[in-house]
Amino acid sequence: MTAALAALLIPLFTALGLLLLRSRSGPLVILTSLATLAAACWALVEVTTSGPQSLHLGDWPEPLAIRFQLQPITALLLVFTALIHLLVAVYAARSRHCRTRDTDYWPLSCLLQGSLNALWLSSDLFNWYVTLELLGLAAVALVALSGRKAYGPALNYLLLSLGASLVYLLGVALIYGRYGVLDITLLATQTEADQSTRVAFWLMTLGLMLKAALWPLHLWLPKAHASAPTAVSALLSALVVKGPLFILWRLWSEAAPVELAIETGPLLAIAGVAALLLGGWSALRTPWLKSLVAYSTVAQLGYALMALGLLMHWQLPALDAALWLFVLAHGLAKASMFLAAGELQATLGSKRVSALRGTTETMPVAMFAFAVAGGSLIGLPPSGGFLAKWMLLEPMLGQSEHWPWVAGILLGTLISAGYVFRVVALAFDRADPVPPDFKPDRFAHWLAMLPALVVWGLALVSQPLIAWLTGATP
Amino acid sequence: MTAWLDLVLTLLSWSLLLCGAFFFIAGTVGLLRFPDIYCRLHAVTKADTLGLGLLLPGLALQADSPDRLGTLLLVWLLVMGSGATACQMLARYARETEAPVDDP
């Protein structure tokens, strides 16, 4: 647990230190990020060797204390967060086009990482509310870094995020009123499928869905993510939306009464399919590059939502692996995509998709990163996205009464292929290439490529990864 | 004897409270109905000062310890002070930003 605590505290202390010293030192953040990563890896090793651990904060007994729970998934998410944060920090420190270098990006992103880590570790309903608020405020503050034009979307994001928290909080209040506990493990032993519980779980789910931008509560996301600075967009899409998703997953897979989960599952799964189709459709239509990437986040979260819904409906723990593979693969691919998109649009001086004409010639690395990451989003083998899709397809095709769901995946795949290749095909257009305004920054382009390669590289460790995920999730 | 005294005190206290409430209501009506800012300020501050000035003795008559009396006194002083200051600020602000009311 010490390692996990270290992963939690290092970013927080870094943020405080930076503020205290009025420092905006990228290298320092990179250094502490490395330390966090090391701590997170250590936690992962610890949890793999000696099993899940839990810590009662303040050493108080069961119903009173807030409990930290270090499960294998938690440890994996700690590592994942640290990895993405480190990558984006390197980008923010190094890229010529990154406008966040001389801003409060550094302490804010550290606080963001700290709050995410607090969220992964916690298992207390109210504590989650506070971490969600922390996460939301940090995210909005980061979006607002992009200057005045982002204030509108940032405000909308903030208000909806606050509203969502209060919807969630009312659910928590009802749960407390009904069962008198806040700890999720204690709750799990007591829940019954009565009216109060049902309404409480629905409220919490709705709030979290809004926060995670799950369809149909996603409308705030594209504008917010697209108007943020590039480094921030990457953090938001890769990490922040996964926080509420994690809580949703823990709620439904651990605490909710089985009848309720079976009953609610199809609704979530249908919302997931709708997200895939409508998010993908919007991505196909939008004229703006970053909006396209942001809409693709909406669509891709549909896969995760579908996995969650079906997991609940069929009570199939095997789908856990699919869900978390989606989260990992999407996070890596999206980080890569946003960095590439940001570099492309900064170098070309235009935010339009149509400006990408001929970029395979002028900026081959960035475009290649975009395409490779897109391949994982489509789910082309042997990328991480493919593995996740495979894990999701397997139980669907295994029984003939589940077959209708396959249509959702099929259409989703085709639509994602549509919007990814909409960009890629344009990039091969040599008839009338848009000349770049600057000399391309090759280091930044390779940095964008890195997570995309990692997500394809998951294929090399796929077997142990899947086995670990299947065994690791409770 | 004490019972009689109690009754008188209670009656007195309640009549003071009622009077205070009446002035508060009158002040509020004035705030809503008077034509311009100065009149409204006049209504609010006068009526509130009077209303509070009646309410507090009314409550003081029901108080059971000197502590409570002290608190009530402090409340009265603070509200009087703030009310006067606020009224002055508002009036002056109005005067500095708007044309005088009685100008033809």
Add this chain to the structure above:
Amino acid sequence: MTQVLFYLILGVALWVLGLHGLIRLHQPIRRIISVNIMGSGVFMVMVALARRSEDPDPVMHALVVTGLVVAISATAFALRLAVTGQRSEEDRE
């Protein structure tokens, strides 16, 4: 009907009112106020729940205090964003 239930219902009513405002209104400051009313509704539910036992439940009270601080923090940020955002729109015109 007990006092607890009465205030529970009142809290829920405030929450719904706030939610309605958040969805229906457009003026940023009004929407911020709506969120605050929604928050008051939840807090009222929580305080009412705390009232169930003879000694009021300190846990709920503590949670509401935390909630209040969160609310003021978010409100301050939201208001500033709203005001600055409006001004930037004005500048552009």
Add this chain to the structure above:
Amino acid sequence: MIHEWLLDGSLALLILTLAVAVLYVRSLYASIVLFIAFGLLLALIWARLGAPDLALAEAAIGAGLTGTLLLAALGRTPVSQRAEPAFSGARQYVRSGPAVVLSLLIFWILLQAVLPLPEQSSAVVRAAEQHLDAAGVAHPVTAVLLNFRAWDTLLELLVLLLAFMAVRQLLPSLPRAPEAWPLLLGWSCLLAPLIILIGGYLLWRGSSDPGGAFQAGALLAAGAILLRLTDLLPAMGWHHAWVRLLVLGGCAFFLLVGLFTHWLGAGFLAYPEGWAGPLIILIEVAATLSIAITLTLLVIGETREVRG
């Protein structure tokens, strides 16, 4: 019995009327003023429900500071943008029929959910009562806030800090105050020491009675804002080390306590035997100052320095 209901009933009626009015009154200014009244009424209800801590906090934070913030925001909102677009009072309310029906439906569903709740009880309350002796403070709310669920409180301080950091990169909210008039100056001079006194009292009282860091911090912030507006307090620029220390002190000290308790083997945020009381007081002092300064800065906002 009946007058209890009379009180509860009129409070409920008032607060509902106020809430509807706040949302749908035509003038934004009126809406804000009514919202301040709403906050005060809420404080009254908290008191009525036996939650004096909350009543204090609500009066200071909910009504006072939020009111100031709202009025400041109103002052900076151009008149053209104050109106609700397509907002025409009651008529519009009627026209939004479906939304109203939906809201009523939600209300009905929630009603079903809360009906059985008054009969239930909580295991956490019993546990809190049991362990109150070991908590280091006598007032149960403070015990929960700073000991049983200290982690929540720590995160909440971070929320406050984050809000401040977020606001810092935007424009200052209050326009430069005009030169203070003598009456205001005099009154402020009189009021400020009193506020500091009461703030300190609230903080000290928190360990045994309602009160504590947040209420005290909010009150101190109110005093500081008053003094700052009348120029009786120097500008609190972020470049001053003391401002930074005070703002960050609460979180930092709290986190350090956590770190050291973990280091010493007691467990994260588990105060060692006998240290709970003093440590809580120290944390509360640091937190109060942090809260006070942060709230002050949130409301008045000093010169911005984030982007040149």
Add this chain to the structure above:
Amino acid sequence: MIWTSLLPLLVVLSSLVPGLLIFTLREDQVRLRTTLNLVGAVVKILLVGLMLWGVANGLEFRFAVPFIPNGDLVLKGDALSLQFVTLSAVLWLTTTIYAIGYLEGAPLRSRFFGYFSLCVSATVGLALAGNLVTFVLFYELLTLATFPLVVHRGTAAALRAGRIYLAYTLGGGTLALLGAVLLHTQVGSPAFIPGGYLQATLGDDRVTLTLAFVLLIAGFGVKAALFPLHGWLPTAMVAPAPVSALLHAVAVVKAGAFGLVRVIYDVFGVNLMTELDLATPLLWLAAFTILYGSVRALFQTDLKRRLAFSTVSQVSYITLGIALLGPIAAVGGLVHLVHQGMMKVTLFYCAGNFAETLHIHKIRDLDGVGRRMPLTMAAFTVGALGMIGVPPVAGFISKWYLGLGALEVGADWVLLVLAGSGLLNALYFLPLLYRGWFGPAPTHWPHDEKLGTGRPGLGETHWMLLWPALTTAFLALLIGILAGTGLSPLNWAQLTVNMEFDL
């Protein structure tokens, strides 16, 4: 790890590694790039030769790494896969030489040759794939690697073709993937075995089996250009000639056809196919596609488009052969995989030569070209006659076996299809030959690039364009003449079929 398990991997890497290296080269590093290309191609041929020798001597080549539960990534060299691998390796070498000549001085050659090598790696990986999961994986990778080649020119037409190509192939890939997952959920993904693995494990779940079959056939049928999934092929003609040659003769269409072979023989197996009666619709579809492609070819005025529709028709001979489910027909189908490859690649080289040297694109411009470029025209003639089925060119052998096979299983009507198609082939190829040899030569060619010496003979065009065409034409003739000997493709096909039908 012993060398027999590494060899399949090395065969794939021998083009993958040079490909990745080429991406990093600057445009002007021509010599290094050429060296890498040629060394890769030669090494691959040597490795494949080694493997051929090994398989003939009963060695087993199998490389496996874990991938997903119950589905390892397996590369395996068996008789069937070697047939395809050898074809790819040989044609890669000739096409590489051809492409170097073709693209001399053109921009973005590093990118072109990089993707070109990736494309061959994917094809070889697909040929060596030892189970369905691996096959689907390389099938998708092939799509990705070929797309940049199709849009290489970057013109509006190229982009349009690229989009159509992607829409078809990604859609097909997804269907094939669904089919593979469906089977995987039932029995996992065991290795391909002659006779199929499904019957032993999955008795008679008709619905699942039929659905899986339909999905897989629809998926692989896209690349095999089965009607109505052939639409991408003619539009993809805008690509540079080496790409057309590679796509149409080897990589893409053959990948589809090879997928069909694997599904029918090594996954479902002949017995199960007969039992479920799945082959008949496929047979009809193949027969229809053969005629449809020929008829459409007849009406094309553009040389490359005519060749493309001819491909649509010719690839379906393979499908026809395997769908007949008889050993002799199977031999015909399998051997046509190689034969059609050789002949069609020759035709495309020649079409490319005409276009590059004299800017001839339309059929009406072919008049008298045989006098200006006799050697190219001779190679073209060999290819065209082979397509029609004139002995002793290789095409005759395939058609002969297909006809015999049809009689063997009692599907006499197939003979009519073959005869009709042969007639149509003659109708659309012979006019070309007539124009080329006997048409009046124009006074001016559309645009004479003056490649080579500019005179008829060995210098009629750039030597790197001429020699590959002559080589493949010669090979097409040779494998036809030597069909009866031990190392001919026919013999290999026989060997494979003997295993499949357990003869």
